Amino acid sequence: MEREHLPGGSGGVWRVREADGVTRVHRPTGPWTPAVHALLAFLDARGLDGIPRVHGFDGEGQEILDYLPGRTLDPEVDSVDDAALAAAVSWLRRFHDAVRHFTPGVLEWRQGVQRLEAGQVVCHNDPGLYNWMVVDGTFAGMIDWDRAGPGDPVDDLAFMCWSSIPLLRETAPSDAARRLVLAAETYGGVTAQQLLIAVEARMSLISARWRDGIERGDPGTLALRDAGIMDRHHRRVEEFLRRRTEITAVLEAEGALQNEEEAL
Numbered sequence: 001m002e003r004e005h006l007p008g009g010s011g012g013v014w015r016v017r018e019a020d021g022v023t024r025v026h027r028p029t030g031p032w033t034p035a036v037h038a039l040l041a042f043l044d045a046r047g048l049d050g051i052p053r054v055h056g057f058d059g060e061g062q063e064i065l066d067y068l069p070g071r072t073l074d075p076e077v078d079s080v081d082d083a084a085l086a087a088a089v090s091w092l093r094r095f096h097d098a099v100r101h102f103t104p105g106v107l108e109w110r111q112g113v114q115r116l117e118a119g120q121v122v123c124h125n126d127p128g129l130y131n132w133m134v135v136d137g138t139f140a141g142m143i144d145w146d147r148a149g150p151g152d153p154v155d156d157l158a159f160m161c162w163s164s165i166p167l168l169r170e171t172a173p174s175d176a177a178r179r180l181v182l183a184a185e186t187y188g189g190v191t192a193q194q195l196l197i198a199v200e201a202r203m204s205l206i207s208a209r210w211r212d213g214i215e216r217g218d219p220g221t222l223a224l225r226d227a228g229i230m231d232r233h234h235r236r237v238e239e240f241l242r243r244r245t246e247i248t249a250v251l252e253a254e255g256a257l258q259n260e261e262e263a264l
Contacts, residue, residue, distance in 0.1 A: 013027045027065060032110040035104070035109050036145050039145065050133070050139075051142060052143060068143055069135060083137075087138050089186040099121045116150045120150045124148055125156065130163075131144045158198040159202050167199055200240075
């Protein structure tokens with residue numbers, strides 16, 4: 001058996017070549033693991049692509065998952081083109097459409113013991129570029145489901161846009177607006193303006209969940225704090241709020257122009 005440690009924000013995982021020659025991932029578990037496994041099993045039964053299957057636990061109590069091929073990206077420096085963004089958003093819509101049928105009752109998620117409220121689904125909650133699996137430049141799957149739990153589907157879409165448009169770092173307002181429109185139209189049922197508002201709300205929700213995680217002593221959350229990821233996130237949000245006005249102005253101008261063209 002060959003083991004290779006892969007670093008990550010919550011302590012990393014192990015890539016293991018099993019005795020049968022198959023490569024799988026061994027990951028730490030927590031009280032939320034049974035809920036996540038139930039979710040992944042449900043999605044697998046529904047035929048959702050791009051997710052890891054669960055293969056039980058190893059002798060150390062770590063979960064064993066499929067190793068999805070591809071590579072992850074760093075949203076601080078990496079970018080994806082329009083086709084990859086559209087592919088990821090399309091996958092997210094398939095995920096949300098499938099998970100609407102998942103009604104598990106009260107379960108313990110990483111955010112605590114929760115049930116689905118009206119209008120909620122079980123979201124991935126962390127669909128940033130660092131959790132995408134990318135093959136030949138396009139989206140091929142989503143990993144790290146530990147933070148899954150009840151939420152508003154638009155929150156998942158907002159987080160994806162934050163990381164992949166990207167809105168978390170300096171982007172020309174015209175490019176940001178254009179890619180917001182692309183994401184909104186690809187997903188459906190939401191406008192680019194609504195999505196921009198949802199991004200701000202989702203970033204505030206991240207801070208609230210981190211505060212709760214620190215109070216609970218959640219190891220993964222503490223690791224994010226100690227690595228400086230939280231402080232960097234707060235700075236990114238402040239910078240985004242300053243840029244949001246310019247992005248909104250572009251969206252409003254394009255909307256006005258479209259209305260004029262439709263009136264002719």
